[in-house]
Amino acid sequence: MADVALNAARSKGASYTDVRIGRYLNQYLITREDKVENVVNTESYGMGIRVIANGGWGFAATDRMDNDSIAKAAELAVSIAKENSRLLTEPVKLAPQRGYGEVSWKAPIEKNAFEVPIKEKADLLLSVNDAAMKGGADFINSFLFTVNEQKYFASTDGSYIDQDIHRIWPTFIITKIDHASGKFETRNALSAPMGMGYEYLDARPQDKIKGVTTLYKERYDMLEDARLGAAQVAEKLKAKSVEPGKYDLILDPSHLWLTIHESTGHPTELDRVLGYEANFAGTSFLTLDKWESKKFTYGSNIVNIVADKSQKGSLGAVGYDDEGVQCGRWDIIKDGVLVNYQTIRDQAHILGLNASQGCCYADNWSSVQFQRMPNISLLPGKEKKSIDDLIKGVEKGIYIIGDGSFSIDQQRYNFQFGGQLYYEIKNGQIGGMLKDVAYQSNTQEFWNACVGIADESDYRLGGSFFDGKGQPMQTSAVSHGSSTARFSGVNVINTARKLG
């Protein structure tokens, strides 16, 4: 089938063609309290064909997989490329890429979630719900999402790449209501979506970090988290409303991943820097002159941030990207200085690179591949330092766990984040719970205020299934790792309001 497309495109005048044949399987289990609301299996199969003709890109996709339909789709892709070539200012310039021949990559999972019986999964979610309800919750909605992407890539460079990718995300939302006042609070799961199989749910003691709540490394104890969550959501209702002002923030990896995603991941996407996302996701304050200067201090000198598409267990891990480039790891921020971006084949020459960094991805066979964020992670501190060591040095601060509300401007300067759990820190000690907390900052100020990072023993991944970008919009799954980190003097606002 791939050769039918490659040959048809070539015969119509394409100078380059790649073909992606994909079968995308998803499963969703959706429950609330003592009920399984829905069990859904989705399956989508088809082919996307991307060509260069007359120097411009064209793309067509079809789910009719007979030779005639494939050839017609290839022809459409070429005709679109030719039609649009009159609107180019310069022809597409692809970084050279050798063909790998026939190769394959498989996510290193231990237990395929699609092979675990539905009943076992439903029983787990119902037991989680039961634990939360017995713990005093008024409501719980719990979910288990599993994904399997089976992808085959072929290109005129001579690559034929077979890949099998797995992802899993168990999560819940617990709600508690104070009926007398009409107030309510929620507490979301502290799990992370992972590039793993069902083994993520095999709780192990060595993956737990005990503190004000239990935090999880490579395995997740959903039942324990629900029990703790039920107690914490009740505490949230009674928590003290935060006094606005400047605080030192201690940010847990279950929270910090999203700040990294928005304030480091997005502004270092080269397509945004160049203006290709100006009409939707936006551009970037990290302009090329800042990179060329080799001295733009994005953060303090303890801030080291890497891109890594090979990280085990991460959502973005693959062997090869969606234009046939083998994936790896590279520095983005080195000792606080901006040193690199995220690129694909038609952008590499802009940075003077002679190879792509392998950041091309399409969310479906029906979507055209383009530059997407690899896993972007903050490296752990080099000195031995625990969460307690970080907290000890704080006079007036807030310890934030879990991700909450998030928003950032289109050039990634100004952001606002909330969380799930907020604890007051006074004179190096954790005190009571706070509520109505959100912090606002400017990306460069924030990362330059990073004054401490816990060591690698605290390193954990967070992430999202639903990073959105592009027109038409595509989603991408991506992880962000870090250890707990301290940021000094960040502006905290109070988000409480009254209706009526």
Add this chain to the structure above:
Amino acid sequence: MAILTKDEAQALLKKVLSYSKADECEANLTGTNTGNIRYARNAVSTSGGVSQTNLVVSSAFGKKLGVATINELDDASLEKVVRRAEELAQLAPENPEFVPFLGPQKYKDSITYVPATAAITPKMRADAVSQSLQVAKDGKTVAAGFLQDTIGYAAMMNTKGLFAYNTYTNVNFSVTARTEDGKGSGYATRGYNDITKLDTKSVTKIATDKGLKSAKAQAIEPGKYTVILEPAAAAVLIENIFFGMDARQADEGRSFLSKPGGKTSLGEKLVDERVTIYSDPWNPELPTSPWTGDGRPQEKVSWIEKGVVKNLTYSRFWAEKKGVKAIPQPDAIVMEGGTKSLEELIKGTKKGILVTRLWYIRNVDPQTLLLTGLTRDGTFYIENGVIKFPIKNFRFNESPVIMLNNLEELGKVERTVSVESNANYLLPPMKIRDFTFTSLSDAV
């Protein structure tokens, strides 16, 4: 070709149901042909044509439900997806909230399909973008934009005798024009069922003018200001009210419409008495499907009348439990306005801020519907009835409910598109007092 005629869809769905061994089976079939062209840095970047189909099969044994989807339509695949939905249903625990599928319904004819839109070619798309690029270049701006057209159909059938079919077309266009030095940025967007209504030149001219006028913005202090929200800016705030009208959430005490003691705001005054909002699927300016995803016919519904909450949305289960009519999510929303133009609203403003677009809207507190986000692509300071100068962008923290209680004046209604949800609305520009800006942004 992914578009099936009514007869073809009916025949295929009958075949799907013929494989069913469940107590009840329902099948939803959709197909689209979409074409798009994307441009940036004054040149085309990516573009494509996509043809796809999706079949969703829901099978129920008693109160046990399973759902499976597939996009391969050969006989073996059709039988496979039915068997898979049945397997899932057999394995799933009983759901006491399961409601049997609907029987036959009557639907009005829709006005959602326009042949001219269905006939768009790659050349027409390229020509439309070429015209947009010319306007941007003439204005010495750098354009980035997106044009997408869709022809689609949706059909559903179940073993209770329900059958529904609808075809539709739509086209969406948006463009951002930035000054060459990157210090100004303007945006405009339009969405129609009918391509003949779209003029990419005039839309790009609006974006270019805003981009040029927004350059060299000055910083003013964040705080509470009187704002005039253009309809595109108002849409992304107000639509959060519609998204949260679910009766069950309100009854359960976990909504901005919940009140102490298990009560809700239904029947009570929520916002200023000049606010009246309804949904009207038959409004010729907002064509929409005559039926919802679960087969319920669409109807005209009043949501807020003179500031009072008149209806909430009810799932079929919750409606049955509460003994009320099951009202689906609103579609084709209209908010009544006044008679003044945007210019007249500005003229009557002593001191205020004109907001043309808001961006990255997120819920901060569901209790109060507090939202945060930022202004983008043209924000201007108004003094003594005239626009004085462009200002730097702000982050806001504001609730649309509080905002509609701080209403000063409504302008003339116009059609607009939400850049967050892509939904089309008929909304007026609105003047609001004490709108809360909490910090400055350097973003352009």
